Amino acid sequence: MAARRSILVRLLAGAVLIALCSIAATAWLAARSTTVAIQEQQGQALADDAKIYNTLLEYAATHRTWSGVDKLLAQLSEVTQRQISLSTRTRQPIAGKPVPPTRKPSAVIYPLQVDVALTAAEAGGDQIDPRVAGPFALTAAQRTAYDELAQRVLKCVQGRIGQGKIVIEPTGRPHVEGAPEIVLNGCSADRLAVIEPPQLAAYQRLQKAVNTCLSARGPVASIKIAADLTWSIPTGPVQELRPVEPAVAPPRPDPDAVDTCLLNARREMLKPYVAPAALLFVSTQSSSASAEFDLSSANQKRIAGVAAAILAVTVLIAVLGGIRLVQPLRALTKASRQMTGGDEEIRVRVRGQDEIGQLSLAFNELADSRARTESLRRAMVSDIAHELRTPLSNIRGWLEAVEDGVAQPDQAFIASLSEEAALLQHIIDDLRDLATADAGNLRIHPERVYLGLLLEQVVATYLSQAEHAEITLSSATDGDIELDADPVRLRQAIGNLVANALRFTPAGGTVRIEARREGAEVVIDVIDTGAGIAPEDLPKVFDRFWRAEQSRNRHTGGSGLGLPIVRSLVEAHHGTSSVTSTLDQGSTFTLRLPA
Secondary structure (H helix, E strand, O other): OOHHHOHHHHHHHHHHHHHHHHHHHHHHHHHHHHHHHHHHHHHHHHHHHHHHHHHHHHHHHHOOOOOOHHHHHHHHHHHHOEEEEEEOOOOOEEEOOOOOOOOOOOEEEOOOOOOOOOOOOOHHHOOOOOOOOHHHOOOHHHHHHHHHHHHHHHHHHHHHHOOOEEEEOOOOOEEEEOOOHHHHHHOOHHHHHOOOOOHHHHHHHHHHHHHHHHHHHOOOOOOEEOOOOOEEOOOOOOOOOOOOOOOOOOOOOOHHHHHHHHHHHHHHHHHHHOOOOEEEEEEEOOOOHHHOOOOOHHHHHHHHHHHHHHHHHHHHHHHHHHHHHHHHHHHHHHHHHHHHOOOOOOOOOOOOOOHHHHHHHHHHHHHHHHHHHHHHHHHHHHHHHHHHHHHHHHHHHHHHHHHOOOOOOOHHHHHHHHHHHHHHHHHHHHHHHHHHHHOOOOOOOOEEEEHHHHHHHHHHHHHHHHHHOOOEEEEEEOOOOEEEEOHHHHHHHHHHHHHHHHHHOOOOOEEEEEEEEEOOEEEEEEEEOOOOOOHHHHHHOOOOOOOOOOOOOHHHHOOOOHHHHHHHHHHHOOOEEEEEEEOOOEEEEEEEEEO
8 A cells, every 4th residue: 555545644644734734823913913912012102192192281281380180190000000100300209109319301391392203293393392382472462463464465365366264373374375475474373473472572672582592593584584484684773683784794694503593592482382391200009011012033933832732742643543554454355355265254443333333343244144144055056066976966867767678668668757857947946036036026916806706826836735645724814804915926925834834744634724904914824733843943944945954854844945945935925934843742833914
């Protein structure tokens, strides 16, 4: 047997493949789940950090101190499930639990120096929170006036180009966006950028600080700061800085230097309006959370070890199971081949009650049945040869005697040959009936039969034979019994039983046929007062060529085919046949047919 066709190899390969697929799927799922969980945890942590930072940054931008931040800090801790603490740059606690001096802060909360990595409020990239208005914020009256002016400008812009919108700056100053500069100027949008008291003093102070910073770097042209905190170089003199126009125009300032000076000047002016810088400390509620998704090299080795162990156990189980399965199959294969070679005594050992055990038991039953069938076949061939040889030998002997002139072909000679030929014909007819029954081709033609009349016909057929043997033959029927049966075949079956009873009943005995109805069956008994049958021989009565008279005398023992033919005919009628007997007292053959 090729190795690739072996059941053991296929079982092992299947088990290993299943184990590998299971390990691979489990590993992939674990790695995927861990990766997704880590990503989600990291994403949630970043979102929580940004939320905490922006909320506290807004508080610092709209309050001059940190007093009252405790309530806000408690709300953030409850929502994000994080521990939050604030302290000064010198590690003096502001709010939340105190932190160790060696602990590194998560971020610095200062609206004038925003961490752009944690917030989108970049204020044009100058790191000043746009929510810090300070002295540049409009008053309530100014806001109302500017809002009305912005509505008129927007109406004018939309009337011209059909689009535009109002944007409110953190200082409360509105301006119109979404339209070309020429359209905005035509609608007097520049009036929204007019700086009026009390913000004018703050803008002038800021402009002076920036120009002073630039002058310290070298002679440059002065700048002018607009209401939106953008700068430009004016075409005329700036009166508060340059009272006398120089003869030679100074050079333009470096834009980077202007941005730096403007940023520093804004921070100095806005510092009194925001809370002081604070250190932010954020941590998780459980210190063991960081170890939840540990995929270190040591853990990876452990996972690989567990996978290898699972694979080894799977292979071991597959090998043991395969050996247990294959061994009895190989034994069955070997026994089958030995049986094919002619060994009728071979049997396999039955192990357990599982499917393999049941298969072994069925094989042994098949071997026993085959041995019995072979034994019956051999005996049948021997019996047929014996039965045919005797009349044929007699016929040949008489013919040779005539040829040699020893015997004369007179009437007695012809009668003897006729008797032997009739015996041969009887044996051949019986064999033909049995062969037809074995092939399942025994056909019956049922019709309505009056059983009492049929039994009388049988008695009439064998009456002369019974009288010659000085035996009393009779029949009796309990009431009028009718049934559907083939009358010819039924007379043949009952006739065989009567002939058999007459053969074994001595002179002065009786043979009686009785019929009765029992429920849904019709029972026919053939009772004789003959020699009887030994108990150990009763199971063999319906076997072919079996005789109680072992001498094979056909005048006393018959051909041994009558009772097997009876059984076949009764079974063709869906009935059964049986026998009871007592030595030296007689026998009773019983036929049961459906009514």
